Amino acid sequence: MQKIFWYSLLIFLIVVTITLVVVVDQKLAVSTPTFSEKEEKLSLLHHIDQKIDYFHYDYLDRYLAYQEKNPNLSDIDIITRVNLGLDQPFYENTKQSNHLNQTSILVNKYLFLPEDYIPNNLVEISKDFSNSTKMLVYEAKENFEKMCQKAKDEGYTIRAISAYRSYDYQKQLYDNYVSKDGVDLADTYSARPGYSEHQTGLVVDVDNGNQNYEQFEQTKEFSWMQENAHLYGFILRYPKEKEEITGYQYESWHYRYVGKEIASILSNNHLTLDEYFVRYIEK
Ligand SMILES: [Zn+2]
Structure with a gap:
C-alpha cells in the first residue's frame, strides 16, 4: 500500500513539473516574437546594423524599403541616403x-x-x-x-x-x-x-x-x-x-x-x- 502511495506522489510531482515547464515556456514564447522579428529584419541588412554609428533603428523599415528599390547600393550608402531623407521626394518632410x-x-x-x-x-x-x-x-x-x-x-x-x-x-x-x-x-x-x-x-x-x-x-x-x-x-x-x-x-x-x-x-x-x-x- 505504502509503495502505491509513493509511486502516485512521484507521478503527481512529475506531471506538475511538466505542466509548469510547458506554461513558463509558452509565456516566454509569447514575449519573444518582437525580438526575433527585429533580428530577422536586421539580418536582411547583412552585417551593418549597430556597427555603423549613424544607423538609426527607428529608420529600419525605410532602410529595408530603400534597399529593395536600390539593390546595387552599399549598406553605407543606403543608411546615408535614408538619413538624408532621400527616400522621400525633394522638399518633403523638410x-x-x-x-x-x-x-x-x-x-x-x-x-x-x-x-x-x-x-x-x-x-x-x-x-x-x-x-x-x-x-x-x-x-x-x-x-x-x-x-x-x-x-x-x-x-x-x-x-x-x-x-x-x-x-x-x-x-x-x-x-x-x-x-x-x-x-x-x-x-x-x-x-x-x-x-x-x-x-x-x-x-x-x-x-x-x-x-x-x-x-x-x-x-x-x-x-x-x-x-x-x-x-x-x-x-x-x-x-x-x-x-x-x-x-x-x-x-x-x-x-x-x-x-x-x-x-x-x-x-x-x-x-x-x-x-x-x-x-x-x-x-
Ligand atoms: Zn551658387
Missing part, C-alpha cells in the same frame, strides 16, 4: 536647419533656413575680387580673398559674381526661373527660397572675369580651384556624379566655405557635405 551661424551648416532640399535669417558678421568682399558689391560671412570672406590673392600671384583671375543672397532675393530669382522653365526644371538648378545655401553667407559663385560662369569648368582657373580651394576651406558643393545626393546639377562655379579641416576631408574622400553631415556631424 525641417529647419539647427546649425545656424556654423560653418558646418547643411542647407539642402530637406533642411531650410528661416525666412528672416541673416547670418552674423556679413562683410563686403574686396572689389579686387568681386564684380560688384558682394557679401560673405567674415571668416569665409577672409579666406576667399586669400585664395583669390594667391591665384592672382600665380597668374589666375578668380572673382565673386554672387555670394550672400537674402530670402527675398532668392524668391525673386526662383520665381523668375519657374515662370520661364516651370517648377520641375527650375528645381534642378535653382533653390527654392529658404533652401538656398547662398542665404548662409558661406557660398560664392565665381568666374574668371572673361568667360561666362557656366563655362568655368573649361578655364585654367577651374583646374587651379580643383587643386587649391580646399586649402582655403572651400569645396565644390555640387560635383559631377553626386546629383542624386545633392539634388542639384553639377555646378563648376559654386563653392561653399566649410573650413579647412572639413574641406580637406571632403576633397580627399570625394564626399559631399550632405554625406559628411549625416555621417559625422548630425549622427
Whole structure:
C-alpha cells in the first residue's frame, strides 16, 4: 500500500513539473516574437546594423524599403541616403536647419533656413575680387580673398559674381526661373527660397572675369580651384556624379566655405557635405 502511495506522489510531482515547464515556456514564447522579428529584419541588412554609428533603428523599415528599390547600393550608402531623407521626394518632410551661424551648416532640399535669417558678421568682399558689391560671412570672406590673392600671384583671375543672397532675393530669382522653365526644371538648378545655401553667407559663385560662369569648368582657373580651394576651406558643393545626393546639377562655379579641416576631408574622400553631415556631424 505504502509503495502505491509513493509511486502516485512521484507521478503527481512529475506531471506538475511538466505542466509548469510547458506554461513558463509558452509565456516566454509569447514575449519573444518582437525580438526575433527585429533580428530577422536586421539580418536582411547583412552585417551593418549597430556597427555603423549613424544607423538609426527607428529608420529600419525605410532602410529595408530603400534597399529593395536600390539593390546595387552599399549598406553605407543606403543608411546615408535614408538619413538624408532621400527616400522621400525633394522638399518633403523638410525641417529647419539647427546649425545656424556654423560653418558646418547643411542647407539642402530637406533642411531650410528661416525666412528672416541673416547670418552674423556679413562683410563686403574686396572689389579686387568681386564684380560688384558682394557679401560673405567674415571668416569665409577672409579666406576667399586669400585664395583669390594667391591665384592672382600665380597668374589666375578668380572673382565673386554672387555670394550672400537674402530670402527675398532668392524668391525673386526662383520665381523668375519657374515662370520661364516651370517648377520641375527650375528645381534642378535653382533653390527654392529658404533652401538656398547662398542665404548662409558661406557660398560664392565665381568666374574668371572673361568667360561666362557656366563655362568655368573649361578655364585654367577651374583646374587651379580643383587643386587649391580646399586649402582655403572651400569645396565644390555640387560635383559631377553626386546629383542624386545633392539634388542639384553639377555646378563648376559654386563653392561653399566649410573650413579647412572639413574641406580637406571632403576633397580627399570625394564626399559631399550632405554625406559628411549625416555621417559625422548630425549622427
Ligand atoms: Zn551658387
